[in-house]
Amino acid sequence: MRIPVFGRRAAVVGAVWLLGFGGLAGLTTSPAFAKANSKVTVVHGIPGQPVDVYVNGKKTIPDFQPGKVAGPLSLPAGEYDIALTKPGGAIGDALLKVDDAKVPGDANISLVAHLDEGGKPALTPFANDTGKLGPGQARLIVRHTAAAPAVDIRAGGKPVFKDVTNGKEGKADLPAGTVSADVVLAGTDTRVLGPADLDLKEGTATIVYAVGSADDKTLDIVSQSIDGLHSTPGGVPSGDGGAADGNGSLPWYGAGAVGILLAVFGLTRLVIARR
Template sequence: MRFIRLAVAAGAGAIGLALLSTPAYAATSQVSVVHGIPGQAVDVYVNGDKALSDFQPGKVAGPLKLEEGSYDIVLTKPGDPVSSALLKVDNAEVPGGANISLVAHLKADGDPTLTPFVNDISKLDPGQARLIVRHTAAAPAVDIRAGGKPVFEDVTNPKEGKADLPAGSVSADVVLAGTDTVAIGPADLNLGEGTATIVYAIGSAEDETLALTTQTIKGLHSAPGGVPSGSGGLTDQGPSAPWYAVAALGLILVTFGIRRLAR
């Protein structure tokens, strides 16, 4: 019996000490990809591996789960090798535990580019929704209106406007800054409670391809049970029980076994 108690105690202690020495899990980010360049489907490569195939303009894909680190991102024509880049970014830094939207779009002068945006996934008050509008089009400064009233004014490429509003449906449009000249819209937006709705102005004013595309992040409720999902940022949690609790249990069992043997 003494041998059995000693074996159990030693085994539990070994588990606890092993967990104490286990390295922390790498923090990850969730990265969504937005295609805002008109007229060209693409394949998307991340560090040489194809992540998206035949990605169409105006679409939002992901989120891709990427560990904290540096990444090479390449866009090619569908079926082309990674060496035939239409657009590329080398050594793009991805922080840990973030929620990011990577947008392929046109700059104000019409040249294509990739712009990362860090999404605000902080909790919302009950009954509230978050509206984020991003200017990613080849167009001059604009005002964004909701229900006919300016919500964000004089937004330039690649800037954004953000506000927390009462949840509900709203009609939004984009007008040239300081005027009533409608450039895009109107479009009906459903701002769900506890969600972030991200609206992208994409395309080219000169080529008459201006359009809106949207991304939604759910699970931003402040009440218990509101857990960011879908495009929400997540971090690997490892074992379900806290490692320090299991380790402490192992050490307690070791001590208990030694005392019983001493008696």
């Protein structure tokens, strides 16, 4: 049986699976250059495929389950060898292996393992907007990372983000408070997710991911939050993971994200293992 894996060549792919590693502090890899550590969060949005994650030959996170969020971790810049296996599998039978994966410095990134529109595993990095918010404001970011067609995201029954396709996001700064949100097929009232009440807290960014497959009826929502975005100093931006619970070029949203991430990530070849 051929096992689908993530076919991306950017080195950012390696950082995705560094996220949940509680044992990173014990690794001996040294930063390649002196920069501020990065905050990195991983979202596992591929249904039905738990994995064991190895870093530099050491199992660091066993049985990482779909629908979960790991991080954020404060990761030093450097290079790491990463392998993903089925739970209990050997590195030699890895579903995915990445050597010398580069972790950048001084960034806030979410890396999402998900299904593309055609239902194949994909990996999409997002640069998180940690710009300061005005008094009484909150940031809502919705990311389409599900095997589903273009959608509209509504708040209070009104479209806020229209015609969002897989691998893209919609973003808006809104008054803090509770918002009832749902997802409908683009240009229609046909609901595919929700409604769900979102608590948009002042000075925070709430990131909502649509994951899973419409055809397989596994659509779900995973959420992440970043706090400390008040206009006045109120803390260091970080993320709280919580589950409400493209093959070819990586799909990016906005030229700014492209510039940031392509500048900090070198190219790394993936070694794909097949069964």
